[in-house]
Amino acid sequence: MPLSTNEKQARPASPGLFLVKKKDRVTRLKEAVQAATPGICTERALLWTEYFKDKANQSKHVYVQMAEALAHSQKNRSIAVHPGELIVGNYTSRRVGGLLFPELHGLVVMQDLFKFPNRETNPLEVSRLDQARLLSIAPFWATRMLAVKTCDSWLDTFSLVLNQLMGNYYIINEAAGISHIAPDYETLCRLGTDGIAAKAAKLQKQSLMDADKWYFYESVRIAAEGLAAFGERYAQLAGEMAERELDEDLAAELKGIAEVCSRVPRKGAKTFREALQSCFFAQIAINNESLDNSVCPGRMDHYLYPYYEKDLKAGLLTREEAKELAGAFSVKMSEIVPVFSKYITRTHGGFFNGQIVNVGGTHKNGKDSTNELTMIFLEVMDELRMRQPNYTARVHKNSPKEYLDKVYGILSKGANSPSIYNDEVIVPVLKQNGVKIGDARNYTPVGCVEPVAQGVSFSSTDAALFNTAIILELALNQGRRLGRVAQIGAKTKPVSQMTCIEDVQEAFEIQMFHGINRLLKDLQAIEIANAEYHPTPLSSMLLDGCLENGACSTRGGARYNFSGIQCVGLVDAGDSLAAIKQAVFEDKKLSMEELVEHLKNNLSDDRWRHYLLNMPKFGNDDPFADVWTAYALDVFKAALDGKTSTRGGKYTVGVYSVTLHEYWGTVVSALPNGRRNGESLSNGMSPSNGQDRKGPTAVLNSMNRIDYSKTDNGINFNIKFDANTVGSPAGCTAMKSIFSTYFKRGGMQAQINVLDPKVLIEARDNPEAYPHLLVRVSGYSAYFNDLTPAMKEEMIRRTSMGL
Structure with a gap:
C-alpha cells in the first residue's frame, strides 16, 4: 500500500548517539556510509503513486501535478539526522539507497525486483514487503509510464522498450527522464526559495490566467515552497532530538543543525555552512524530481568562496572547520546509488551517478579563480577517495x-581524482556554440565529462549514446550485420564492388547518416513526451532563463539548450579504416571479400588476426593511423550538424562511453583492426586496450592530432600509470610536465588512473581485501568491487604506462 502521510518518520532517538570526536568526524561519517548496505527505497514510488491515484489531482495542469507530487513526496517521506552529521538530509529512507521512478523507467527496472538482493553486481537490499508494495503499483503505471505516452501504439511501445533493453545500436537515456544539469545554486544561496518564489509570483501576475506560463509560475511557487518545507522538517527533527539529548555538547550541535535548517533553503544563506546545507537540500530534491543521475553542484569553490571568506574574517569559521564541513558534504553525496536493472548496468556500471564538484578555472572576466577553498576541496577529495562526488x-x-x-x-x-579539463580549449568551444564568453568561462563538467555553462544551461548532455563501431560492420555488409540477413542500415555497395578506400568511406558515411537519423527520430519523440508529460519545475527555477521566458526547461526555457550524443567505438572505427586502407589497398595482402570472410569467422585464423593487430593504431604518434580516427569523428559530427532538438538547441558531439564500450564489444562483430567479437571496444577517446605501445608521450601526441572544437559535448581520455613509476616526487614532476605540454598543445581532457597492476588483480581475486579501491572508469569514479566482472577485466587490460 502507498505510505500514509501519518506514518512515523525514521529518526534515531538514543541519547549519546552523537558522541563523535571532532578530529575524527568526517572519517567516522565516511566509515558509516561505506559500511551501510545499499538498498532500494520505495517511498518515492509509493508517494508519487499516492498523489496521482487521487482523482482530485488527475485533472490538474501537468506543471502543477509535477510540483505538487514532488512536494507531497518531500513532505511525507522519512527523514533522519545521523550521528555526527553537520550537513543533513537524506536522498532516500536508507542511509545508502536508490530511488525508483515508476512514471519514467521504473517498471523496466522492476523486472529485476526479485533479483536485486542476490545478484552478483551491485546487489541492493529490498524486503519482501517492499517488493509486494512495488508490485501493487505496477498496474497503475503500466498505461501511464513515459514510454507508453511517447508511442502511438502498444506495438511501438514494445519496440521502443525492447530497443532500449537490447541497445545494440543506440541507447536513449532521455527515455528515463532528463537529467545531467548544473543548477544555479549561487542564486538559491543568495535569494533563498522565498526570493525565487517572489520573482515567480511577480511574473505570474503579468501572465494570462490559465495560460501555460501562468501554470508554470504556479508550479515554481509550489516547488519552492515544497523545498523550503523540506528543510524545515529537519529543523524540527533536530530540535526535538536536541531536547532529548543528555550530553550538552551534542545537544548544542543538534540545536546548531536546527538553527541552520530553520533558515535555509527558505531564506538566503548567510554563512558558509548555511550555503552548503542549502545546496544539499536542493541536490536531494532535484534528484527526486526526475532521473537521479548527474545533478551537479559544479563550481562550489567559486560560488561558495564569498561565504567562506566572510566567515573567516568575522571569526565565525576556521580553515579546519570549513574543511570539516566540505568533507561532511562530500560524504553525504555518496549516500545515493542508482537502481539499475541488469540491462542498464551494462551501460552505467559501478553504481554510476556522476554528481560533479569542480574546482579551479577562472572568473567570468577571465582571471584565475583559484582560492583557499579550492585547496580545501582538493584535500578533501584526496583524503576521502569515495565514489561521489565526481x-x-x-x-x-x-x-x-x-x-x-x-x-x-x-x-x-x-x-x-580529479579529472582535468583545459579551459583554453573548452571555453572557445562553448563560445562557438553561442554561449556568451562570461557564461563560457563559468563552465563546469557535468555527469561524466560534458562541459556546460553553470546555472544557465539545459543541455541534456547524456541524451543518447551511439554505436559507431557497428556502423562500419553495416558498411561492410550492405547495411546488414555480418552473417545475418536482416536489413538494419541503408543499402550500400557490396564489398565485391569496393575497389578503393573511397568506396569504403562512402558506405561508412551513408550508414552513419542513416543510423543517426534513426536515432534522432526516436529521441525527438521522447523529447516531446518529456516536455508534455514530465516537466521539471524545481530544476527549471534553478536554471536562468526559465523564469524570464515563462517556460519549463523541458520546453527550451533555459538560456542555452543543447543535447549531447555520444560517439562510442570511435577509435575502433578509425583503426579499422586505417587497416583496410593499408592491408587491402596499399599492401594488397588480401581482398575486401577475403577480409570480410575473416571477420565473419571472428578472425579465427591467428596469422591474419596478428597481421591486422599490427596495422597502425591510434595512440602511437602515427599520423597515418591518427588521421583515420579524426576522419571517423568528422563523419559522426557531419551526421549531426544542422540537426536541432525539439527544445531548439543543437545536438553536440561527445566521445565517451560510460561502460557501453564493454557491452557493445559483445555485440559488434570482429573488426578489421584485429579486435574479435566479445572483446571490448575502445573506451571514449582512449586508444584500444593494449594497442598504445610507445608510451605516454606517443599517446598524448596522437591525442593532440584531434580537433576538439568538434567534440563540444566533451571527451573522456583515460590513461593508466603504474603507481611504482609515478608515485615518487620525480614521477609526479614528470607526469605534470607531459600533461602540461598536452594541454598547451590543445588537449581537451584527461583522467589519470595511478594503480599498481598487481593490486587490481588482487582486488579481482580477493575483493574483500580491497572493498573501496577507487578507479576512474569512463568519466566517473567507482569502487572496483562494484564493477561487473567484464569491466574489472577491461580495467586490468588497459595499458599500464611508465614514466
Missing part, C-alpha cells in the same frame, strides 16, 4: 603553480 579540476595558462602542484601531487599518489 571531482574535476579546471586548468588554464594562468593556473597557479601551487594549484597545479597540488592537483598532480594528489593524482600521483593514486587518488584517481
Whole structure:
C-alpha cells in the first residue's frame, strides 16, 4: 500500500548517539556510509503513486501535478539526522539507497525486483514487503509510464522498450527522464526559495490566467515552497532530538543543525555552512524530481568562496572547520546509488551517478579563480577517495603553480581524482556554440565529462549514446550485420564492388547518416513526451532563463539548450579504416571479400588476426593511423550538424562511453583492426586496450592530432600509470610536465588512473581485501568491487604506462 502521510518518520532517538570526536568526524561519517548496505527505497514510488491515484489531482495542469507530487513526496517521506552529521538530509529512507521512478523507467527496472538482493553486481537490499508494495503499483503505471505516452501504439511501445533493453545500436537515456544539469545554486544561496518564489509570483501576475506560463509560475511557487518545507522538517527533527539529548555538547550541535535548517533553503544563506546545507537540500530534491543521475553542484569553490571568506574574517569559521564541513558534504553525496536493472548496468556500471564538484578555472572576466577553498576541496577529495562526488579540476595558462602542484601531487599518489579539463580549449568551444564568453568561462563538467555553462544551461548532455563501431560492420555488409540477413542500415555497395578506400568511406558515411537519423527520430519523440508529460519545475527555477521566458526547461526555457550524443567505438572505427586502407589497398595482402570472410569467422585464423593487430593504431604518434580516427569523428559530427532538438538547441558531439564500450564489444562483430567479437571496444577517446605501445608521450601526441572544437559535448581520455613509476616526487614532476605540454598543445581532457597492476588483480581475486579501491572508469569514479566482472577485466587490460 502507498505510505500514509501519518506514518512515523525514521529518526534515531538514543541519547549519546552523537558522541563523535571532532578530529575524527568526517572519517567516522565516511566509515558509516561505506559500511551501510545499499538498498532500494520505495517511498518515492509509493508517494508519487499516492498523489496521482487521487482523482482530485488527475485533472490538474501537468506543471502543477509535477510540483505538487514532488512536494507531497518531500513532505511525507522519512527523514533522519545521523550521528555526527553537520550537513543533513537524506536522498532516500536508507542511509545508502536508490530511488525508483515508476512514471519514467521504473517498471523496466522492476523486472529485476526479485533479483536485486542476490545478484552478483551491485546487489541492493529490498524486503519482501517492499517488493509486494512495488508490485501493487505496477498496474497503475503500466498505461501511464513515459514510454507508453511517447508511442502511438502498444506495438511501438514494445519496440521502443525492447530497443532500449537490447541497445545494440543506440541507447536513449532521455527515455528515463532528463537529467545531467548544473543548477544555479549561487542564486538559491543568495535569494533563498522565498526570493525565487517572489520573482515567480511577480511574473505570474503579468501572465494570462490559465495560460501555460501562468501554470508554470504556479508550479515554481509550489516547488519552492515544497523545498523550503523540506528543510524545515529537519529543523524540527533536530530540535526535538536536541531536547532529548543528555550530553550538552551534542545537544548544542543538534540545536546548531536546527538553527541552520530553520533558515535555509527558505531564506538566503548567510554563512558558509548555511550555503552548503542549502545546496544539499536542493541536490536531494532535484534528484527526486526526475532521473537521479548527474545533478551537479559544479563550481562550489567559486560560488561558495564569498561565504567562506566572510566567515573567516568575522571569526565565525576556521580553515579546519570549513574543511570539516566540505568533507561532511562530500560524504553525504555518496549516500545515493542508482537502481539499475541488469540491462542498464551494462551501460552505467559501478553504481554510476556522476554528481560533479569542480574546482579551479577562472572568473567570468577571465582571471584565475583559484582560492583557499579550492585547496580545501582538493584535500578533501584526496583524503576521502569515495565514489561521489565526481571531482574535476579546471586548468588554464594562468593556473597557479601551487594549484597545479597540488592537483598532480594528489593524482600521483593514486587518488584517481580529479579529472582535468583545459579551459583554453573548452571555453572557445562553448563560445562557438553561442554561449556568451562570461557564461563560457563559468563552465563546469557535468555527469561524466560534458562541459556546460553553470546555472544557465539545459543541455541534456547524456541524451543518447551511439554505436559507431557497428556502423562500419553495416558498411561492410550492405547495411546488414555480418552473417545475418536482416536489413538494419541503408543499402550500400557490396564489398565485391569496393575497389578503393573511397568506396569504403562512402558506405561508412551513408550508414552513419542513416543510423543517426534513426536515432534522432526516436529521441525527438521522447523529447516531446518529456516536455508534455514530465516537466521539471524545481530544476527549471534553478536554471536562468526559465523564469524570464515563462517556460519549463523541458520546453527550451533555459538560456542555452543543447543535447549531447555520444560517439562510442570511435577509435575502433578509425583503426579499422586505417587497416583496410593499408592491408587491402596499399599492401594488397588480401581482398575486401577475403577480409570480410575473416571477420565473419571472428578472425579465427591467428596469422591474419596478428597481421591486422599490427596495422597502425591510434595512440602511437602515427599520423597515418591518427588521421583515420579524426576522419571517423568528422563523419559522426557531419551526421549531426544542422540537426536541432525539439527544445531548439543543437545536438553536440561527445566521445565517451560510460561502460557501453564493454557491452557493445559483445555485440559488434570482429573488426578489421584485429579486435574479435566479445572483446571490448575502445573506451571514449582512449586508444584500444593494449594497442598504445610507445608510451605516454606517443599517446598524448596522437591525442593532440584531434580537433576538439568538434567534440563540444566533451571527451573522456583515460590513461593508466603504474603507481611504482609515478608515485615518487620525480614521477609526479614528470607526469605534470607531459600533461602540461598536452594541454598547451590543445588537449581537451584527461583522467589519470595511478594503480599498481598487481593490486587490481588482487582486488579481482580477493575483493574483500580491497572493498573501496577507487578507479576512474569512463568519466566517473567507482569502487572496483562494484564493477561487473567484464569491466574489472577491461580495467586490468588497459595499458599500464611508465614514466
